[in-house]
Amino acid sequence: MARNGVERAVDVRDLSLTFQTADGPVYALSQVNLEVKAGDFVSFIGPSGCGKTTLMRVIADLEQPTGGNITVNGVSPQEARLARAYGYVFQAPALYPWRSIERNVALPLEIMGLGREERRERARKYLELVNLTGFDKKYPWQLSGGMQQRASIARALCFDPDLLLMDEPFGALDEIVRDHLNEQLLQLWDKTGKTVVFVTHSIPEAVFLSTHIVVMSPRPGRIIDIIESPLPRERPLDIRESPEFLEVAQRVREGLRAGHSYDE
Amino acid sequence: MTAGRLLPLLAGLFTLVALAFSPGGEARWFDGGAGSLLLALVPVFLLLAFWQRGSKAWRGLVYVIVGGIAVFGLLNLLQAGAAGAAGLGFWLYGLGVWAAVWHGVDCLSKAEIASAGWRRGRDLLVPTLFGIWLLVVWELLCRGFGIPQVLLPAPSVIGERIGNSSAMLWADFQQTFLKAVLVGYAIGCGSAFLTAILVDRVPFLRRGLLPMGNVISALPIVGTAPIMVMWFGFDWPSKAAVVVIMTFFPMLVNTVMGLSASGHLERDLMRSYAAGYWQTLIKLRLPMALPFIFNALKINSTLALIGAIVAEFFGTPIVGMGFRISTEVGRMNLDTVWAEIAVAAVAGSAFYGLVALIERGLTSWHPSYRQRS
Numbered sequence: 001m002a003r004n005g006v007e008r009a010v011d012v013r014d015l016s017l018t019f020q021t022a023d024g025p026v027y028a029l030s031q032v033n034l035e036v037k038a039g040d041f042v043s044f045i046g047p048s049g050c051g052k053t054t055l056m057r058v059i060a061d062l063e064q065p066t067g068g069n070i071t072v073n074g075v076s077p078q079e080a081r082l083a084r085a086y087g088y089v090f091q092a093p094a095l096y097p098w099r100s101i102e103r104n105v106a107l108p109l110e111i112m113g114l115g116r117e118e119r120r121e122r123a124r125k126y127l128e129l130v131n132l133t134g135f136d137k138k139y140p141w142q143l144s145g146g147m148q149q150r151a152s153i154a155r156a157l158c159f160d161p162d163l164l165l166m167d168e169p170f171g172a173l174d175e176i177v178r179d180h181l182n183e184q185l186l187q188l189w190d191k192t193g194k195t196v197v198f199v200t201h202s203i204p205e206a207v208f209l210s211t212h213i214v215v216m217s218p219r220p221g222r223i224i225d226i227i228e229s230p231l232p233r234e235r236p237l238d239i240r241e242s243p244e245f246l247e248v249a250q251r252v253r254e255g256l257r258a259g260h261s262y263d264e
Numbered sequence: 265m266t267a268g269r270l271l272p273l274l275a276g277l278f279t280l281v282a283l284a285f286s287p288g289g290e291a292r293w294f295d296g297g298a299g300s301l302l303l304a305l306v307p308v309f310l311l312l313a314f315w316q317r318g319s320k321a322w323r324g325l326v327y328v329i330v331g332g333i334a335v336f337g338l339l340n341l342l343q344a345g346a347a348g349a350a351g352l353g354f355w356l357y358g359l360g361v362w363a364a365v366w367h368g369v370d371c372l373s374k375a376e377i378a379s380a381g382w383r384r385g386r387d388l389l390v391p392t393l394f395g396i397w398l399l400v401v402w403e404l405l406c407r408g409f410g411i412p413q414v415l416l417p418a419p420s421v422i423g424e425r426i427g428n429s430s431a432m433l434w435a436d437f438q439q440t441f442l443k444a445v446l447v448g449y450a451i452g453c454g455s456a457f458l459t460a461i462l463v464d465r466v467p468f469l470r471r472g473l474l475p476m477g478n479v480i481s482a483l484p485i486v487g488t489a490p491i492m493v494m495w496f497g498f499d500w501p502s503k504a505a506v507v508v509i510m511t512f513f514p515m516l517v518n519t520v521m522g523l524s525a526s527g528h529l530e531r532d533l534m535r536s537y538a539a540g541y542w543q544t545l546i547k548l549r550l551p552m553a554l555p556f557i558f559n560a561l562k563i564n565s566t567l568a569l570i571g572a573i574v575a576e577f578f579g580t581p582i583v584g585m586g587f588r589i590s591t592e593v594g595r596m597n598l599d600t601v602w603a604e605i606a607v608a609a610v611a612g613s614a615f616y617g618l619v620a621l622i623e624r625g626l627t628s629w630h631p632s633y634r635q636r637s
Contacts, residue, residue: 062532081538088536094529098551098629107547108537141634159537 008074009163009195010036010059015068016220017054027220028054029065034214034223036197038162041189043198043206044214045252046259051221052199052214053167059197060088060165073162084112086163087156091171093148095140095155101127102136105155112159126154129188146177150184157192164189164196170205179237182208186235203256207231207249208240215252217259225255271367272327276311278360279334283307285353288408290345293353303337303357306330310364320375321386327368328393334361335400348410358404369393417599422606425599432588433607440585441611443500444572448507453564456512457557460519461545474520481513485571489578498579503586506575511564518560522553555630558623565615569608 012034019026029051036042044052057063058070061077072080080086087108095104103110105126106119114122127136130150140148149169156164170178182205189196200206206213207229215225230244239245283293283304294300309330316323338358346354373390377383399419405411406418413421426433459477463469489506496502526549534544576586585604592600624633 060536062535081536084538086536088533090529090533092529094527094533096530096548096551097634098627110547111534111537111539111543139629139634141629141631 007038008035009038009040009072010034010197011069011071012055012059013069015055015058015065015070017051017058017063017065017067029058030220030222032068032221032223034226036195036212038195039193040212041196041198041210042212042214043200043210044216045200045203045206046216046221046224046256047201047218049218049221050216050259051218052216054221055216056165056167056197056199059163060086062088080163084108084159085161086165087159087161089149089153089156089164089166089169091168093140093145093152095148095151097140099139100136101132101138101140101143101151104140105136105151105158107155108159122158123154126158127151129157129191130154131184146173146181149173150181153185153188157188157194162195164194166196167199168201169198171200178205183237185209190233203249203252204240207245207252208235208237213248213252215255215259217256222259224259225251227251227255268367268370271363271370272310272314275327275360275364275367276307276314278356278363279310280307280360282353282356282360285356286351287341287354287357288346288351289349291341291354292344295344300337300340302333303341306334306337307360310360320371321377324368324371324373324375327364327371331361331365331368334364335404338404342404342407347407350408354408358408362401365393365397369397414596414598417602421599422602425603426606429600429603433603435583436585436588436604437607437611439500439581439583440503440572440576441569444503444575444584445507445568445615447500448504448572449511449564449568451504452508452511452568453515453561455508456515456560457519459512460516460523463516463520464523465541470520474516477513477516480509483509485510485574486578489575492575493579498581500584503572503575503580503584507568507571510567510571514563514567515557515560518556519553522556523549525549525556526552554623554627555632558619558627561619562616562623565619566612569612569615573608 012032015029015032015034016027017029019028032051032055034055044055046052054063058065059072059077061072061081070077073083073085075083095101096107099107102120102123105123109119109122124133124136127133130153132147132150132154135143135147135151140151143151153166153169156166170181173181185196186209196209198206198209211229211233213227213229214223215227216222217224227248229248231239231242231248287293292300293303310327313323313326313330316326318326334357338354338361341354342350369390372386372393375386377386403418403420406416407420411418417425456477459473463473485506488509489502492502492505492509496505530548530552531544534548539547573586573589576584577590580587585608589601589604592598592604627633
């Protein structure tokens with residue numbers, strides 16, 4: 001599984017995070033317990049404000065928890081970040097417009113201090129993996145939104161981290177492009193054997209992609225249900241019409257409904 | 265009748281009717297010389313050109329060239345005695361030529377040119393013609409009406425002064441521009457840039473230094489210039505010091521703003537790669553700040569020249585553009601003043617243009633420059 005022998009990619013125990021704001025404390029995360037095994041594809045799903053992005057940011061050491069314990073690859077999130085254990089894909093591609101696609105993808109390699117030849121070689125390799133061969137000399141603003149997001153995935157993968165953290169990466173794209181990228185992402189996951197943590201608020205997307213679906217609810221942000229998908233690893237797009245798929249989707253929907261209060 | 269047809273018709277008619285009136289003073293339309301023959305042919309040619317069916321580019325060129333010939337004719341008339349006493353014929357003819365050139369430039373700017381090289385040439389030609397035409401109108405009005413030189417010398421007079429005093433103008437340019445402006449600009453912008461990075465790094469400096477910079481920039485130049493003379497002597501270093509004071513604040517404020525221009529996403533990205541402060545600065549924040557920094561560099565390129573020239577009004581050795589302007593005004597040598605102004609205008613625009621060119625090269629990715637390819 002994981003190359004350093006750690007079975008658990010992410011281990012969260014009684015985690016809570018409270019933001020102090022002018023209007024009083026906001027309980028972004030409360031008593032969260034979660035275990036992500038190496039090689040899993042785990043999706044966080046829930047309405048806005050349920051803390052799914054916050055939880056992901058805690059894993060990435062971009063946010064500090066106020067209580068509980070968390071380990072990433074067996075160490076603290078900060079140590080994991082400094083060891084470049086994860087690649088983060090944001091909601092927007094966040095490519096730097098003054099860099100060509102190849103130099104954008106090679107950015108983390110540059111920061112790690114790799115040589116020019118190796119950077120180029122790796123960037124090309126990962127651009128090929130996300131089907132962007134031939135676009136290396138283009139600039140981000142010359143590419144479509146879907147291609148930009150694929151380039152940002154290549155950037156997150158090119159330094160070969162164990163973990164891939166994806167925060168609604170396809171949220172801004174239209175449904176056809178999204179379906180296509182979802183399919184490609186599954187192939188990528190299969191090929192690379194990475195552990196993927198994925199944030200979304202689309203039920204079909206979560207069910208289609210994941211081995212485990214974490215259903216979350218707001219105020220305070222907490223986990224309602226963790227569903228282990230019975231679907232096989234090999235998933236063509238039309239699996240979404242199969243009874244198993246619909247059953248899982250139904251369970252996710254029920255979880256979301258149970259956690260959602262309509263009294264406001 | 266549309267404006268596109270009206271202008272060329274007016275050009276032909278005005279120049280033709282003008283021949284019936286006196287050009288003024290001693291000048292005659294027909295004195296038998298080659299110049300007067302051309303003057304008489306221009307209206308005929310313009311009227312013929314009205315029905316010409318060529319491409320827009322050709323039509324534009326024809327009108328501009330005929331207009332150019334007519335301008336030479338008019339200048340000849342001024343030489344022949346119309347200067348200061350230009351009559352109805354002269355001005356009517358001038359209006360006709362104006363209409364012809366306007367129509368010519370209009371055609372040129374609208375022409376669809378297939379070859380990229382020619383199109384580039386056209387894009388350069390149109391503004392050049394526009395500039396030349398302004399000089400021509402200035403020249404004709406000044407000399408036609410006989411405007412006193414003290415009020416406004418004609419461009420030819422200024423040009424002559426520049427030619428005759430080029431050694432003096434060069435010495436002034438060296439003193440003011442090549443020494444005071446460039447040195448002051450480099451020190452002012454450079455130190456403000458470094459200060460901005462320091463201010464950005466150390467939060468309490470932001471609260472302390474930014475208001476300080478603000479206060480310094482609010483100081484009146486008539487107050488600081490004499491003080492700088494006391495501190496740094498009469499020669500150019502005191503002028504450079506004034507330039508430093510003037511250029512420091514715009515650069516500081518713009519760079520500080522530029523350094524905070526990068527979004528949370530981009531910074532989180534750098535953090536996720538465990539990038540250090542300097543890596544984030546060089547690979548993300550400085551490129552992001554470039555448009556802001558160049559804004560300041562462009563503003564400062566003109567501010568610096570103004571500052572250096574004005575500073576020379578407050579004590580200077582007997583050389584320098586500001587010194588020359590202040591003394592020659594007193595001696596009523598307004599043509600020299602205008603010559604210095606012309607040098608300052610050319611130098612200032614060239615400086616600005618150079619900075620803008622570098623900006624284009626370095627920030628070609630910015631939405632205001634980028635092209636889809």
